[in-house]
Amino acid sequence: xxxxxQSPQSLHVQExxxxxxxxSFPSSNFYALHWYRWETAKSPEALxxxxxxxxxxxxxxISATLNTKEGYSYLYIKGSQPEDSATYLCxxxxxxxxxTFGTGTRLQVTL
Amino acid sequence: NAGVTQTPKFQxxxxxxxxxxxxxxxxxxxYMSWYRQDPxxxxxxxxxxxxxxxxxxxxxxxxxxxxxxxxxxxxLRLLSAAPSQTSVYFCASSYxxxxxxxxxxxxxxxxxxxxxxx
Numbered sequence: 001x002x003x004x005x006q007s008p009q010s011l012h013v014q015e016x017x018x019x020x021x022x023x024s025f026p027s028s029n030f031y032a033l034h035w036y037r038w039e040t041a042k043s044p045e046a047l048x049x050x051x052x053x054x055x056x057x058x059x060x061x062i063s064a065t066l067n068t069k070e071g072y073s074y075l076y077i078k079g080s081q082p083e084d085s086a087t088y089l090c091x092x093x094x095x096x097x098x099x100t101f102g103t104g105t106r107l108q109v110t111l
Numbered sequence: 112n113a114g115v116t117q118t119p120k121f122q123x124x125x126x127x128x129x130x131x132x133x134x135x136x137x138x139x140x141x142y143m144s145w146y147r148q149d150p151x152x153x154x155x156x157x158x159x160x161x162x163x164x165x166x167x168x169x170x171x172x173x174x175x176x177x178x179x180x181x182x183x184x185x186x187l188r189l190l191s192a193a194p195s196q197t198s199v200y201f202c203a204s205s206y207x208x209x210x211x212x213x214x215x216x217x218x219x220x221x222x223x224x225x226x227x228x229x
Binding site: 042046 | 115142144146151152153154155156159161167169170201208209216217218219220221222223
């Protein structure tokens, strides 16, 4: 069973704060790393799919970096807003046709 | 496009009962999968399919069956429900399978089915 770990488990920030969280995954047999945003009572929605070491992707105030050699990815949120409150999931694909998800980082942004 | 649809949204079963959770997508996606979500466990893969007629087991397949007779549909069957199967079930689809040639292979998730087994 592959080990995909996310930290912290939960995070509480104030509006305007910038924040980041970590996803660690096996560094061998890497194929892709996914990030998803999951709001309460909704379905997970894809943010990024990253495949290359050193990759950096950005969508608005959210960005992600990837280090496949050491097996980690960071997700950054600049100037957090209350609507950013959600659980952020990462998922790893190795050589098998499966995604292995981490348990997520729950972010709460308050005014 | 409706995207990925799941029915029912909620279901309560008694131990030993059987039922089928329905999943359909209208995006002509080849890859479909079922996950269960339990507190503190994240999303765990139950079964997946890389195309019509092909299915395979995920991380937690015991107690569940699947079939893929068409590209659009991927039903999940519980043959004899147990309280341990109380969970929220998500179906997902993507154009290609994870690890396929299409690198930007995001998964599209259905709205989920909340199942309680008494």
